[in-house]
Amino acid sequence: MAEQTRSGIALKPYYTREDVTCPEIPETPGAYPYTRGRLRPPQAAPGWIHRDLSGEGDARRSNEQIKYLIGLGQMGVDVIGDSPTQSMIDPDHPLVRHSVGTQGVSLCHKQDYLDLLQDIPLERTPVSSSVPAVFALTGLLAVVEDRGFDLNKVRGSVLQAPLYAEDCGYSSGMPFPLLNRLAADTIEFAVKKLPRFHAYIEDTYFFSESGLNGVEEMALGFVEIRHLTRELMRRGVPVDSFAPRIAILVNCGMDFFEEIAKIRATRRYFARMMKEEFKARDPRSWSTVITSHTSGLTLTAQQSANNIVRGSIQGMALALAGAQAIEISAFDEAYRTPSEEAHQVALRTQQVLQLEAGISKVDDPLGGSYYVEALTDEIEQRIVSMVAEIEARGDAVALAQDGFFRKLFADASQRHYRLVSSGERPVVGANCHRIPADQDTLLRDITEKKIEPWRGRIDEVAGYRKTRDRDAVGRSLRGLLQAARDKTVNVVPEVYGALLAGATAGEMAGAMRLAYDHPYDPWGELRPDF
Amino acid sequence: MQTAPIPRVVVGLFGIDQHEVGAIAVTSLLRDAGMEVIYLGRYNTPVKFARVASDEDAEVIGISCHSWEYLHFVPELMHRIASDALDVAVVLGGSVITPADAKSMRAAGVAAVFGPDATKDQMVDEIRGLAQAVRERRR
Numbered sequence: 001m002a003e004q005t006r007s008g009i010a011l012k013p014y015y016t017r018e019d020v021t022c023p024e025i026p027e028t029p030g031a032y033p034y035t036r037g038r039l040r041p042p043q044a045a046p047g048w049i050h051r052d053l054s055g056e057g058d059a060r061r062s063n064e065q066i067k068y069l070i071g072l073g074q075m076g077v078d079v080i081g082d083s084p085t086q087s088m089i090d091p092d093h094p095l096v097r098h099s100v101g102t103q104g105v106s107l108c109h110k111q112d113y114l115d116l117l118q119d120i121p122l123e124r125t126p127v128s129s130s131v132p133a134v135f136a137l138t139g140l141l142a143v144v145e146d147r148g149f150d151l152n153k154v155r156g157s158v159l160q161a162p163l164y165a166e167d168c169g170y171s172s173g174m175p176f177p178l179l180n181r182l183a184a185d186t187i188e189f190a191v192k193k194l195p196r197f198h199a200y201i202e203d204t205y206f207f208s209e210s211g212l213n214g215v216e217e218m219a220l221g222f223v224e225i226r227h228l229t230r231e232l233m234r235r236g237v238p239v240d241s242f243a244p245r246i247a248i249l250v251n252c253g254m255d256f257f258e259e260i261a262k263i264r265a266t267r268r269y270f271a272r273m274m275k276e277e278f279k280a281r282d283p284r285s286w287s288t289v290i291t292s293h294t295s296g297l298t299l300t301a302q303q304s305a306n307n308i309v310r311g312s313i314q315g316m317a318l319a320l321a322g323a324q325a326i327e328i329s330a331f332d333e334a335y336r337t338p339s340e341e342a343h344q345v346a347l348r349t350q351q352v353l354q355l356e357a358g359i360s361k362v363d364d365p366l367g368g369s370y371y372v373e374a375l376t377d378e379i380e381q382r383i384v385s386m387v388a389e390i391e392a393r394g395d396a397v398a399l400a401q402d403g404f405f406r407k408l409f410a411d412a413s414q415r416h417y418r419l420v421s422s423g424e425r426p427v428v429g430a431n432c433h434r435i436p437a438d439q440d441t442l443l444r445d446i447t448e449k450k451i452e453p454w455r456g457r458i459d460e461v462a463g464y465r466k467t468r469d470r471d472a473v474g475r476s477l478r479g480l481l482q483a484a485r486d487k488t489v490n491v492v493p494e495v496y497g498a499l500l501a502g503a504t505a506g507e508m509a510g511a512m513r514l515a516y517d518h519p520y521d522p523w524g525e526l527r528p529d530f
Numbered sequence: 531m532q533t534a535p536i537p538r539v540v541v542g543l544f545g546i547d548q549h550e551v552g553a554i555a556v557t558s559l560l561r562d563a564g565m566e567v568i569y570l571g572r573y574n575t576p577v578k579f580a581r582v583a584s585d586e587d588a589e590v591i592g593i594s595c596h597s598w599e600y601l602h603f604v605p606e607l608m609h610r611i612a613s614d615a616l617d618v619a620v621v622l623g624g625s626v627i628t629p630a631d632a633k634s635m636r637a638a639g640v641a642a643v644f645g646p647d648a649t650k651d652q653m654v655d656e657i658r659g660l661a662q663a664v665r666e667r668r669r
Contacts, residue, residue, distance in 0.1 A: 099597060102598050170548065410554055416551075421650055
């Protein structure tokens, strides 16, 4: 049987110029359609932004962690909330008492954001965040205004995943129309107020971790980009005002060449789509930024040290593909939120790739390879067909509501499970080349270390509620409810006002759910208090 | 010929552990093996697991663990099962369960822990065996 890629593309034993659509490869990096990469800013150092995901405990603890990572040479901040924060649930909610601060940082009120970024130099540190965008953005705004920092200089990003978050691990109990509106509202707001901020990172990482292949990952990503682009244009936001601020956070699994080709195809399709279909005129609208995170799904609990090797290979694929920012999953990720030791190895991997292997000295070093070019062409075509196929089924929000995407994710995870458990997809240490569990001890001590729930935080937030001006909080939440009911209003200013008045993320999310006739607390424990 | 009774298994996740992939996969393999699965999905408390197991007359509660919440919820569940005088076997699965934790969970009364190495057949056989043992005890 012929070899094939993870996406099922049949491979030949070798490739020649006959396999490439455009054999002369006239394209240069930094020129339309950007297959070979974005234009490198003339003054920028070669290479990419080295980052590592951070956040644990409360904001003060995470602030120390961020400073530690910056001390190690990290060039930006990337914060993930704990599970309650990601789900817009406050830490004193009864359902979350054992998960506060263990998988990320607990953030729910204004002071948290001030503490999180205390002493972090905003002028040279982009602040990226996986926290729900409307709260990440307004929280950052609170810090910026508190310091009197120039809004025009704020850099960083937030993720948007309104069609898929609910089905893939970041459920917030919000209806799809509200999630999609919040995405468009935050992007529109940022375009007008924070011109250097990337308010739209299309996050294809987290949902592809369900087991999607590279073509499916990017097709769903483009369905979402196209949906939000149309919505913003419908609102009268010019495409050239927001398209340059779109970046895509992609996954990177173990199929080395397919991952490289996927990123090249993604840049090209994005460029063609923005230019030809959405009629963007500014060349910056055509070239999307690719950021990336290596796949946690490819890591194994067995023989954890092998994960360091996987991270190096994936990091190398991303560097060769010209990713602008790279995060390598930590080797202990199968077991736990990354330890400090694993964080350090992940960052060192990137530094070795760049400083010792010198991979980023030349742009797109694989450009012109018959194989890589042919694979890029094929993947782009497959992405385009899958997007067309999905869009022919109707409105994306309606598809999400009908569970169409949920089924795709469930099928993908079944497929992944079947391929790995049958041994059809070899995973070293897990389904082949195994060792007995009692001999699998290398780095095991690190995986056994735990982060205890940050229980003090529960009382801290309960205490915070008592110190607030109750009337002001109530007024701001009623204002938010009102604004959210009016579908023509942008809710971001109301969310920001409520945050400043002392409202928590859980309360604000509840108010917005009510505006869409959904329960204030989908988990059935709390009632609105305003 | 008398057919063997169908094992009844409650499957779900604790708290706000949202990594549902494993639970869905296990549910389908148990169903393929002819078992009845009452699938609770995400957002469950010990009280809910115990209540549903009782209402549904299930022999086994299977919990998929992909966050550390289980370390705290499982002892609460075992306590609840004891105080309600339920006869039900609790099994856990998930890659976050380290060897040391698996040991402490068994010591707390968990009947089986399926780590990343567990095969489909192991899980099916063990759960079927546990269900049968519970049924015999109840008889």
